[in-house]
Amino acid sequence: MSRNIEPLNLLKVRDDYIPMQFIVDGDKLKLRADTVLPSWLATEEFGHRDLRNRIEPWLTSLFQSEHLSLLAGSGLTHAVHYLAAGKGAAGMGALTLSHYHTEINDAAKQAGEAAGREHGNLEDQLRVANELLRGLEILQKHDESTALRQELQTGMQAFAQSILASEAGIASAQEEKREQAFNTLVTFLMSFASRTGVRDRLNIFTTNYDRLIEAGAELAGLHLLDRFLGKLMPIFRSSRMDLDMHYNPPGIRGEPRYLEGVARYTKLHGSVDWVQTGKDIRRIGLPFGAASVEPYFQAPGLGDATAHELMIYPNAAKDRETADYPYVELFRDLAAAVCRPNSTLVTYGYSFGDEHINRVIRDMLTIPSTHLVVISYDDPLGRIMQTYREMGRPSQISLLIGPALADLTNLTENYLPKSAIDKTTFRMSDLLKQRMGAEQPPAKRPVAETDAFDGSDLV
Structure with a gap:
């Protein structure tokens, strides 16, 4: 992700039919010359408060959909790494081979x-x-x-x-910047995970191989339910989707309540700490940002495992590996989670470069009550807008593209729902409505024939 050249800022939310394009000019925001003035703006110049008033209530409403899912791509790792170390995360270099x-x-x-x-x-x-x-x-x-x-x-x-x-670049960054980066990540995750107890659990999906989301969840106190069971060397299981976490409030009778701060977690492309051992997939105790994976293969039960047995290379161009274990289970989780009525899928840092994931999203949008929110720092390959046009369902898609909208700090501070105060805000709004409804408006004085009519009595 390049941060030297500011990419285009593009916004489409609520009832917008055409995406709005704008540029940042100091503290002001200006529409591009070829962009039609939307109905909710009075002039071509506007501020961040106008954007917040437009975006935040919309996202808050969508985040309380019956089913909510988050798909995080490599952009999330780059964003957190940039906050901590001042540069993007390490990329994937080419494979050097001498045979074929x-x-x-x-x-x-x-x-x-x-x-x-x-x-x-x-x-x-x-x-x-x-x-x-x-x-x-x-x-x-x-x-x-x-x-x-x-x-x-x-x-x-x-x-x-x-x-x-990439993990070590974040873990070993200067303390103040590292704390800022992780605090931003925690705020980001909890904006999604703070759902009322009557709603379905948040589903988090990621195409990343690193453990950044796991690290952020630990700091946030967020329980992640995945397909691994066990403590010492968890094993991948196919029978874990019905597991959940509940609690019994003091003095309560009847069914227990959902425990807050719980989400379902699926790593679609595997992970750097997943190892194939015989017929099983196990998660090894690899510390965050470790120097190497090799020392952690030297354990009973892993046999002669090497880096070649790491489950970090699924097929991203065709669908062959998605039909093999464990990827068939992971992509089944994705389809089952998002292809449901009243479902909202939010993507962050995902470039729409994986066709097997895009196919699931297309199927999701065939259900009229579903919605897709695309948040991305940029669109360097044009894949996002190409996919947006190909799907042909603008009323079911919201777009927040560009640094003014999708920069992780700007996003968490201005546009995402605030997890800690939203419930209190809702209760306060209901209370104010009740009080205003209970108050009787003062009686209006009838207009005398000699009074000068200035229209004030009609206000």
């Missing part, structure tokens, strides 16, 4: 172009290389398959190191 290098790169490039990317990325390379490895093993070319497997292990190790380096 040209063939793997050409196939990865074709896969990237098919998915709408200009070039193939590391995930495309890993997928193609693993497919080739399987082919060599079927052809019983043992020497070539052994050499390619060793190179893949080295590549996966480097990939894991880049993920841990």
Whole structure:
């Protein structure tokens, strides 16, 4: 994510049919010359308060939908890393191979172009290389398959190191900035998780391999329910979706109440601490921002696990891996959570580069009562607006794109619902309405024939 060139600011909420484009000019905001003046603005110049009055009540209403889901992409990691370390998180470098290098790169490039990317990325390379490895093993070319497997292990190790380096960049940042970054992350998460007890649990989905959301949830005291069961070395289970957390208030009779601060959590693309051991997927005790994953493989029960067994390389261009364990379970959770009536899905930092996720979102929008909120710092590849136009359902989509809207600090301070005061605010509003309704308006004096009529009695 580049922060040197300010990307376009684009807003579409409420009953807007056409997205509004504007630029930041000091403390003022101005519409672009080719943008039609919306009905809720009086002039082409406006301020941040006008945006807040337009956006915050709308998001507050959507966040109390019957079903609410958050999809976080790499933009969230970059945003928090930028707040803590003053730069973006480490990116995914290309995989260096000496065996079948040209063939793997050409196939990865074709896969990237098919998915709408200009070039193939590391995930495309890993997928193609693993497919080739399987082919060599079927052809019983043992020497070539052994050499390619060793190179893949080295590549996966480097990939894991880049993920841990991003975590370490946040964990080892200067204390004041690190606290600010984590406080902003906590505020961001709790804006979504603070739902009334009668609503369905918040569903958090992420395409990231790092553990930033887990770290933020720990600081916020937010309980995350995922598919892993156990304490020492949790194992991935298919039978965990009906689990929840309740409590019994003192003196209460009847059914227990939902415990506040609980969310369901799904990592769609796996995680840097997921390891395949035999027939099981386990989560190892890898500290946040650890120097390397290798020392944590040296434990009973992991066998001869290496970086090649890390579950961090799902297929992002085609759907083959989504039909294999455990990805079939993860994407089933996504579809089951969002494709329901009265459901709202909020994406943050997601570039719409994964077609298997976009397909679920398209299916969700076929239900008229669903809504999609897209929040992104920028749209460098044009994928967001392209997908917006292709879906063809503008009344069910809200857009907040650009640093004036989606910068994590601006977003949490100005536009997201405030989790700690919203319930109190609602109660105060109801109380004021009751009091105003109970008060009798003063009787109006009838207009005498000699009185000068100035219209004041009609106000």
